[in-house]
Amino acid sequence: NAGVTQTPKFRILKIGQSMTLQCTQDMNHNYMYWYRQDPGMGLKLIYYSVGAGITDKGEVPNGYNVSRSTTEDFPLRLELAAPSQTSVYFCASRGQGYGYTFGSGTRLTVV
Amino acid sequence: QKEVEQDPGPLSVPEGAIVSLNCTYSNSAFQYFMWYRQYSRKGPELLMYTYSSGNKEDGRFTAQVDKSSKYISLFIRDSQPSDSATYLCAMSANTGNQFYFGTGTSLTVIP
Numbered sequence: 001n002a003g004v005t006q007t008p009k010f011r012i013l014k015i016g017q018s019m020t021l022q023c024t025q026d027m028n029h030n031y032m033y034w035y036r037q038d039p040g041m042g043l044k045l046i047y048y049s050v051g052a053g054i055t056d057k058g059e060v061p062n063g064y065n066v067s068r069s070t071t072e073d074f075p076l077r078l079e080l081a082a083p084s085q086t087s088v089y090f091c092a093s094r095g096q097g098y099g100y101t102f103g104s105g106t107r108l109t110v111v
Numbered sequence: 112q113k114e115v116e117q118d119p120g121p122l123s124v125p126e127g128a129i130v131s132l133n134c135t136y137s138n139s140a141f142q143y144f145m146w147y148r149q150y151s152r153k154g155p156e157l158l159m160y161t162y163s164s165g166n167k168e169d170g171r172f173t174a175q176v177d178k179s180s181k182y183i184s185l186f187i188r189d190s191q192p193s194d195s196a197t198y199l200c201a202m203s204a205n206t207g208n209q210f211y212f213g214t215g216t217s218l219t220v221i222p
Binding site for chain 1: 115117119143145147152153154155156157160162199201209210212213214215
């Protein structure tokens with residue numbers, strides 16, 4: 001099993017550009033999440049989904065959008081990138097158990 | 112007040128030492144508690160989870176929850192250099208709800 005796969009691993013964006021961070025899981029998990037991790041700030045929830053077609057905002061949704069058209073995929077869209085969005089982004093999924101399975105992350109720098 | 116507080120460290124111990132990692136929280140409704148280990152430039156991986164109060168042991172790792180004090184701990188016995196990582200606590204009131212993460216404690220085990 002691949003688990004949770006995130007692409008790309010690294011990206012540099014210019015201010016005002018847009019991009020989509022891809023996330024795919026092959027565990028048939030209903031719950032999927034996007035977090036950002038900043039130094040000393042822990043993991044902050046951006047958006048989450050409890051199943052295909054259902055998404056909701058987390059703590060820090062501004063500047064981001066998501067969609068969940070299939071169980072497997074949960075892409076995160078950044079519109080009009082800003083330096084404040086420089087961070088490491090983690091996608092995670094969860095089945096009926098407690099634990100999250102995280103992807104390996106996307107390191108994004110906005111310059 | 113933050114939902115979850117965790118001392119960021121860094122913590123440095125000699126190989127073979129007993130390590131104690133701790134988190135405090137403010138929401139008395141939290142009853143699901145997890146510990147994650149995150150190696151540098153990797154996604155967090157689930158180490159242990161507990162429900163409500165009490166202890167749980169898994170090999171060299173022991174998780175403790177004291178709900179009366181709103182305090183959880185992770186103990187690592189016979190620490191190894193391979194335990195060098197950042198340890199994050201996470202907790203929630205309900206498995207269907209958002210899990211709140213601590214900022215992580217950086218641990219280095221010196222051979």
